[in-house]
Every structure is written in structure tokens, then in C-alpha cells.
Amino acid sequence: MQYPAIKRTAQQLINFVPPGWEIRDGTTGDLNKDGLADKALVLERSAGKGATNAQDLTASTVPRMLVVLFKLPGNQGYALGAQSNSFILLHDDPEADDPFASISIARGVLKIDFQYNRPDSHDDISTSAYKFRYDGQHFVLIGADLSITGRMSFTFQAYSYNFLTRKGVFTTGALGEVADKTLTKTLKLPLPRTLDTFAQPGTWVLNENFAL
DSSP states (O other), X not given: OOOOOOOSEESSGGGGSOTTEEEEEEEEEOSSSSSSOEEEEXXXXXXXXXXXXXTSOEEEOOOXXXXXEXXXXXXXXXEEEEEESSSSOOOOOTTSOOSEEEEEEEXXXXXXXXXXXXXXXXXXXXXXXXXXXXXXXXXXXXXXXXXXEOTTTOEEEEEEEEXXXXXXXXXXXXXXXXXXXXXXXXXXXXOOOBTTTOOSTTOOBOTTSOBO
16 A cells, blocks of 8 residues: 655645545644644545455455644644654454544643454453654654453553653553552663654564563
8 A cells, every 4th residue: 555645834734635535533732842733633545445354344444644743833834744654553353443542632742542442252452552752853652551451351451651761560450459459560661762663553562572
């Protein structure tokens, strides 16, 4: 799949949406500390085609893109800050909920949330959130949170990563237990990645052999 290039600058948001694509979700907030309202958009191809899996179930394979736009002063419109053709997961499992949950900006941090749930199965339920901050050149991953809830085991696992301190906390326990009965372990993290070098959620294996 070849993804279209997004314009470098344009006056209106719609000018950044390629033909055949549409805005699926978006958020507003200051990402580069200039006091202006920047935009982060999730684009989706509007004329997607279906694919059939081995069980003859139709799965959506509609491509998605993440586009970050910096607001320019005055009436100059917006400038492209980042484009990722792979970080926003596709809804390619017909038996699962859409993995993309939401996108938001708060205190200069771009946050992207995902969910992994197959309602008609006994598989575990998991969620993840990734937090990026602009450093003047790149969107750097500064934090991530993951949680796994066992439908059958009635247990939970929670991972909280802080790439600014390069520390992570792993917590596990039984559902409904009080906090002092959980097991907590501090982890040492590698150097953070950026939106350019961290292509897709679930593909970065950290030092405890857990994929972020």
C-alpha cells in the first residue's frame, strides 16, 4: 500500500486530507509551546476495500494515517509537523473491537489510546496509551501505559513506563485486591524512541521481553 504525501503547508485543515481520504478523529492543543492551537488528525481512506480471512469473515483493511499540524501565526494556516502511516492500528480483525480508541492533547503531550478486545472470546482484555512530546525536531515517546485483564484468571497486569526517567513499574495482582497485595517491580528502560523510529504499537520488545 502506497500512502499519499501530505502537503507541507496549507490554509485549511481540509487541504491536508488527500483525495479519497477523510478525517476519522482529531484533537486540538499546543504541541510546540508557541501558544497556538495545533491539530492532530487520524485520517482514514474513505473508499476502503474489504478482505476475507480464512474463516470467510470480512475484515476491514482501510488504511489510516496520523497527521500532526502546527498552527502558523496570523492567517497563514498550518504546517505539517509529522506524518505516520503505521502507528494508528487498522481494524483488521472482524471479531475484535476497533483497536484505535482515541487521540488527545493535554499540557503539550500528544496521547494515543488503543484497546484490544474480542467480545465473544475468552481472550484477555488489554489497553495501551502512548504519550509523545515535541522536542523541536521530533515527537519523542515520553511515556506509555499498558494494562491486561484476564477474563478467566481474574487477574490484572499493569505496565507504566516513564522514558524521561527511564524507569518503568510493573504491577500485577488479582482483580479486587487492595493495593498492598499487588506485586510491584521497577524496570530500567532503554533510550526512548520517536514517532519516526517507533513504527507501530506492540512491536518494540523491551528488556523484560514484553512488547510495547
